Amino acid sequence: MTALDERRTALPVPDLSEEGLAAVTAELAGTAQHYDRSGAIPVAGIDAVHRAGLLTATVAERFGGPGVSARDAARILVALGEGDPSVALLAANTLATHQGQAAAGSWPAARYAEVLRRSAREPTLINAIRAEPELGAPARGGLPATVARRTGDGWSLSGRKAYATGGTALAYHVVWATADEPDGDPEAPRVGHLIVPADLPGISWIDTWDHLGLRASNTHDVVYDDVALPADAFVEIPRGADGVYRDPAAAAGPASFGHPALYVGVARAARAAFVRYARERVPAALGRPIAETERIRTVAGEIDALLAQAETLLFGALLRIEAGDTAHLPQLSLLKVQIARSVVAAVETAVAALGNPALTRHQPFERHLRDVLCVRVHPPQADAALLDAGRRLLTR
Template identity: 50%
Template sequence: MREPSDELVVAGIDLSGTVARLAAAAPAADAAASFPHDGIRAVHEAGLLGLSVAARYGGRDLSLGDLARLAAALGRGDPSVALISLMTLFAHRQQALAGLWPDPLYRRVLAEGERGPVLLNAARGEPELGSPARGGLPRTRARRTARGWSISGTKRFVTGCEGLSYLLVWASTDEPPQRVGTFVVPGSAPGIRIVESWSSLGLRASGSHDVVFDEVEIPHDDVIGLVPADIAGQDNRAQAALTLVVTALYLGVAEAARDAFLAFAEDRVPANLGYPIARTERFTALAGEIDLLVGGARQIIVGALDQAKPEPDTLLRARLLAGRQVKQAVQLAVGALGNPGLSRDTGLERHFRDVQSVLVHAPQEDTVVALLGRTAFARAAADQAPPVDRLPAA
């Protein structure tokens, strides 16, 4: 087996023990498609769920590059745990940047996090709306009441919903003029029902089920960023950095697949060969191809996010390039081993299923390609425009 590398040290924290715990628990959670309680407990005990909390609240305020490195490390152990954890880390990072949470509520959340895992996630997608990344407003309604707000509607693909402490529900108000905002709903509030609809090929333990809200009441002040409905759309370019961080967790999946491939090749000694297949020219070349794809994806991701002020299009382009490479790397590893590559014994079968989701997250691949294409045409048109005549200076 490969020794723990610098890939498992993030912001001075050695994650090798935590990643080993995640990897040990992941197969059972995947097989049962059950919430990964053991993995979340390991992440909490390592103090990782609060790494993106702002320094003004006593947190580490982790950089985007280090968030990606953390996502890759956790994804190597269990990508379902990595995704659930990232949703919480993103919520804390949003507060660090924008400070939109009511301060007493946010400090209560942080205090709860000192006693146990506090998981947060945005509930945005809807059956009728689809992905907010494609435009549209939520049909989920927040109705004004004497005590605050009453939330009703259905949300789709709410990752980790079975273990969420708070759901950040994107909803429209019933008031004239209509507004749109994020309503902070406790996961234990009466009127919440989980519909176990998640039956995906990969990330089976992420529990991205549907959640139904039936007149769920919350206090008046527990809302983030209420804005007029006509300016409430999702800006895909503004989310480019976070989508690239999500891609990094699949980099971790590909690194786990690479390690499984190398371990198999080093241990496999055919009788007619008399030495490990790792010494053959074919497997040496395969290992080099896989390392080129996986190592290249890591360079693309962290290189883009470590820039001082990366352009959104740079981040979107990095996401597609890295995402395609990690899928190709895992496919190559599985195909090279034949039947063992499709066996649960090597772990590659699970890694292959998990990595298929790398470009499914919003904004999806076709949306990103269209954004880049429109930018390319706009740039070409600007380059070809005739120069504007200017009067000489007085």
């Protein structure tokens, strides 16, 4: 048996048929409102996604996983987002980590094998912990205040991070930090990620998440206080040829389309809720369902058009990449912006047309509206993407 064979863990092949994904959507939707109200970790939804084999869908075949494409990963996240976007966000971050390992193989082999063995047994959530209270989003520039100091046999990690989605449900943190090394360059220190098991001593949580949307995502602050890590825990992010550090989150890539995908799912859920409400609502003065009126039918058409636009941009971009067409890669950040605009407009259109019933917590529309607005915070954000595109266009 080769060393590679020893590292392989047989992982389930998920059912990616429309019927299979719809079943998971329905299961998540059954508990989404409960977790939105309580803000608790959505354990029922996470378990459902794990049982369906979706949390490991992007594990590469060479590691024993199904190695689904970026397009199928987006299909998964659309389905999860339609059911419960908080669960979908936790899954998106985990799937993106496995996509990154499939592409770059940067994790230590033994550690990643450990992750996969655990993933076969139970939900194993992973997230890149990057934002900081003072710095904000890394995509905006700057270096992390979180520091990994070289010790005799490894690293000592210290710092505070903000918006650490997943909270105590995480199994592994991938922590963005600056390396403090005796032989390092203090003017240009190494920057990278440290792979941190979530149960190590020195990790504590501060319950800061009290948000408009994605309330069950548990996106709290986390503190690392001299967390001891082995030498191979640090994975460097290389600087450019000019020696300048450029954060990889500053520009969108195919794997980052998981985030907009889950919000396409939110817009789908809002469309389905609009259809149900329109068919069931029979005002006394009208004497028939509002679905039979031209106004509501026109609104439904507008919602459908906006959703069709978002889905076409999402899957069209990924299909072009699969076909070997890379001409649009510099525009991926712009496409994310346009998908975000479309899904927000779709949900807002539904809410605006229904008035008070859409704003009551007895209906799901206000929850869908709160959740879909969170699409705007994922990097690169609209202003940065537009500025970069304009600069590129005008300085060719």
